[in-house]
Amino acid sequence: MASVTLQHVEKDYGSLRILHGVDLEIADGEFVVLVGPSGCGKSTLLRMIAGLEEVSGGEIRIGERLVNDVAPKDRDIAMVFQSYALYPHMDVSSNMGFSLLLKKAEKTTIDTRVGAAAKRLGLDSFLGRLPRQLSGGQRQRVAMGRAIVRDPKVFLFDEPLSNLDAKLRVHMRAEIKALHHQLKTTSVYVTHDQIEAMTMADRIVVMHDGFVQQVGHPLELYDRPSNIFVAGFIGSPGMNFLPATVSKGGKADAVLADGQKLRLPDGLPLQDGDAITVGLRPEHIQPAENGALKAEVEVVEPLGLSTQFYVRIAGQQVCVFVMGRSTIRPGDAVRLSAEPAALHLFDPMSGNRIG
Amino acid sequence: MTYAVSEIRSAGRRRKRRLSHAAIEPWLYLSPAIVLLVVVLLVPLIVGISYSFRKFSAFKSEYVGLGQYQAMLSDQVLGQALVNTLWWTVASLFFQFFLGLGLALLLDKPFIGRKLVQAVVFLPWAVPSFLSGLTWAWLFNPIIGPLPHWLYALGLKAEPTNILSDPATAMWGPIVANIWFGIPFFAITLLAALKSIPSELHEAAAIDGASPWQRFTKVTLPFLAPTIVITVMLRTIWIATFADLIFVMTEGGPAGSTSTVPVYIYVSAFKSLDKGYASAVAVLLLVLLIAYAVALIAIRRTLVRHV
Numbered sequence: 001m002a003s004v005t006l007q008h009v010e011k012d013y014g015s016l017r018i019l020h021g022v023d024l025e026i027a028d029g030e031f032v033v034l035v036g037p038s039g040c041g042k043s044t045l046l047r048m049i050a051g052l053e054e055v056s057g058g059e060i061r062i063g064e065r066l067v068n069d070v071a072p073k074d075r076d077i078a079m080v081f082q083s084y085a086l087y088p089h090m091d092v093s094s095n096m097g098f099s100l101l102l103k104k105a106e107k108t109t110i111d112t113r114v115g116a117a118a119k120r121l122g123l124d125s126f127l128g129r130l131p132r133q134l135s136g137g138q139r140q141r142v143a144m145g146r147a148i149v150r151d152p153k154v155f156l157f158d159e160p161l162s163n164l165d166a167k168l169r170v171h172m173r174a175e176i177k178a179l180h181h182q183l184k185t186t187s188v189y190v191t192h193d194q195i196e197a198m199t200m201a202d203r204i205v206v207m208h209d210g211f212v213q214q215v216g217h218p219l220e221l222y223d224r225p226s227n228i229f230v231a232g233f234i235g236s237p238g239m240n241f242l243p244a245t246v247s248k249g250g251k252a253d254a255v256l257a258d259g260q261k262l263r264l265p266d267g268l269p270l271q272d273g274d275a276i277t278v279g280l281r282p283e284h285i286q287p288a289e290n291g292a293l294k295a296e297v298e299v300v301e302p303l304g305l306s307t308q309f310y311v312r313i314a315g316q317q318v319c320v321f322v323m324g325r326s327t328i329r330p331g332d333a334v335r336l337s338a339e340p341a342a343l344h345l346f347d348p349m350s351g352n353r354i355g
Numbered sequence: 356m357t358y359a360v361s362e363i364r365s366a367g368r369r370r371k372r373r374l375s376h377a378a379i380e381p382w383l384y385l386s387p388a389i390v391l392l393v394v395v396l397l398v399p400l401i402v403g404i405s406y407s408f409r410k411f412s413a414f415k416s417e418y419v420g421l422g423q424y425q426a427m428l429s430d431q432v433l434g435q436a437l438v439n440t441l442w443w444t445v446a447s448l449f450f451q452f453f454l455g456l457g458l459a460l461l462l463d464k465p466f467i468g469r470k471l472v473q474a475v476v477f478l479p480w481a482v483p484s485f486l487s488g489l490t491w492a493w494l495f496n497p498i499i500g501p502l503p504h505w506l507y508a509l510g511l512k513a514e515p516t517n518i519l520s521d522p523a524t525a526m527w528g529p530i531v532a533n534i535w536f537g538i539p540f541f542a543i544t545l546l547a548a549l550k551s552i553p554s555e556l557h558e559a560a561a562i563d564g565a566s567p568w569q570r571f572t573k574v575t576l577p578f579l580a581p582t583i584v585i586t587v588m589l590r591t592i593w594i595a596t597f598a599d600l601i602f603v604m605t606e607g608g609p610a611g612s613t614s615t616v617p618v619y620i621y622v623s624a625f626k627s628l629d630k631g632y633a634s635a636v637a638v639l640l641l642v643l644l645i646a647y648a649v650a651l652i653a654i655r656r657t658l659v660r661h662v
Contacts, residue, residue: 052562071561072561087559
């Protein structure tokens with residue numbers, strides 16, 4: 001096992017810069033998830049750690065060793081691909097034992113390690129099958145098995161669950177997590193799905209347009225997003241954003257486009273008349289009889305466990321998340337309240353968090 | 356179908372009519388295709404095979420049973436033609452395949468001017484075989500072609516003579532022309548197969564520790580195998596029955612040294628006017644090629660399990 005260190009890693013395709021100086025320290029045994037929309041550079045970064053893409057600038061270290069110019073096979077890593085990349089002409093056991101065979105390991109060693117990995121993944125009875133004779137979930141497991149058999153320093157996952165149906169994805173998510181708990185191998189996991197990131201990661205790295213936006217524990221990102229992008233990307237349903245102006249008569253208020261006021265928390269570096277963007281998580285804005293905000297309900301989505309409303313406040317559609325069931329109907333006028341402490345304030349120009 | 360079953364149970368006589376109707380119906384729908392196949396494929400084949408049991412002379416023909424086939428057994432020219440066919444086919448196929456595979460592998464990698472090279476590589480495919488046969492015959496002719504002089508300069512020949520006029524070397528002329536003519540076929544089909552290999556497979560193999568050669572033998576070749584088997588089979592049959600180049604370049608000579616079975620069939624039918632014997636030889640060639648194809652398909656079944 002080993003740590004992975006990225007120092008100002010850059011990637012260019014011709015004149016196009018894909019990654020703008022990524023710095024990241026992944027500790028030994030940590031499970032780090034790179035998340036972001038497609039085209040943000042997360043897969044490229046992973047492939048650079050794997051050695052499948054050249055490094056245009058900066059340094060990548062696995063453990064203490066600089067690996068910029070080390071061939072993939074000498075980096076002691078294993079990768080699980082989105083398409084699984086199983087060898088279609090080899091049966092499951094040959095697929096899993098291929099790397100050991102190439103290392104000229106003893107046949108008994110190969111059989112033992114393949115057998116152990118197959119047992120761990122519940123693939124014992126499929127060892128003689130070809131990949132095309134397996135279901136999607138089984139193929140995914142074989143791809144994992146191929147990685148485990150190598151006993152690498154680092155596991156790399158490139159959207160490994162994207163090709164599975166929703167139910168299986170949830171199941172495999174838990175399985176990968178449990179596996180990491182047992183093996184404690186340093187893992188870097190790429191996904192575009194923020195729920196996967198939230199549920200699996202020790203730490204999340206949010207990326208956008210080739211820049212790292214924020215690195216942190218899942219709930220840290222949820223509770224204190226450092227900019228509007230992270231705030232909107234993490235969490236489902238997503239955070240609501242309302243443009244407002246600061247008014248400092250006595251206590252600080254945020255004045256919305258239609259003149260309604262939201263009480264702001266104290267002690268923020270705000271000036272009277274500042275333009276701000278107010279971020280509100282759907283669960284932090286709740287119906288209340290004497291609530292400060294007036295809104296009209298447009299859509300009601302009953303989910304059994306909870307109910308989601310879409311209401312209109314100051315011309316913006318806002319999502320409200322309420323536990324349990326509700327008698328509120330579309331077209332109703334409601335009053336809503338939000339705790340000042342639950343507000344997230346952002347600078348609308350830079351998008352950065354205020355306070 | 357439940358309707359039909361209840362009908363069958365109810366009445367004996369009506370059942371028969373119903374059943375025959377149901378049995379005929381699909382054949383009616385298929386009939387246009389069947390008629391076409393029978394007229395175009397089966398009738399000429401049967402007529403051709405029936406010729407092989409007859410002897411043709413100027414104005415009449417008579418049934419001779421297996422007489423033509425008995426004559427084949429003692430025909431030494433035919434024996435030579437079979438050996439020539441084997442040599443012609445194996446040598447042409449061998450070089451066409453390996454040079455075509457090499458070209459396909461080269462064209463699979465990006466380099467400057469690839470589009471142009473691709474166009475040039477595929478050019479022979481567009482040249483009529485008659486024309487390429489003539490061109491190659493001229494290239495081998497020491498009076499107008501450069502090749503004999505080059506071979507002489509390289510020390511491969513004692514004198515700059517025409518290899519086509521020497522029975523010992525004559526077969527190499529059409530073979531070289533055929534190699535040139537057939538490379539594009541393998542290059543095109545194998546390049547298409549190469550392009551269909553997912554890049555992740557090569558990446559996974561690279562991470563697993565495979566060297567470039569191991570990646571070729573353990574990933575690329577197994578992927579190409581189905582294409583290789585089918586193209587080699589098709590190409591063998593085409594080469595074995597391909598007489599244009601040989602006939603244009605040597606007419607089977609000198610001294611029968613380039614006479615393959617198709618050339619011999621042509622000469623028997625249209626020079627010796629022995630259509631019955633030509634048909635018998637053609638049937639022999641047909642049987643040999645069918646046996647070859649069956650053997651190759653069986654090999655494919657056992658070797659290529661993953662398709």
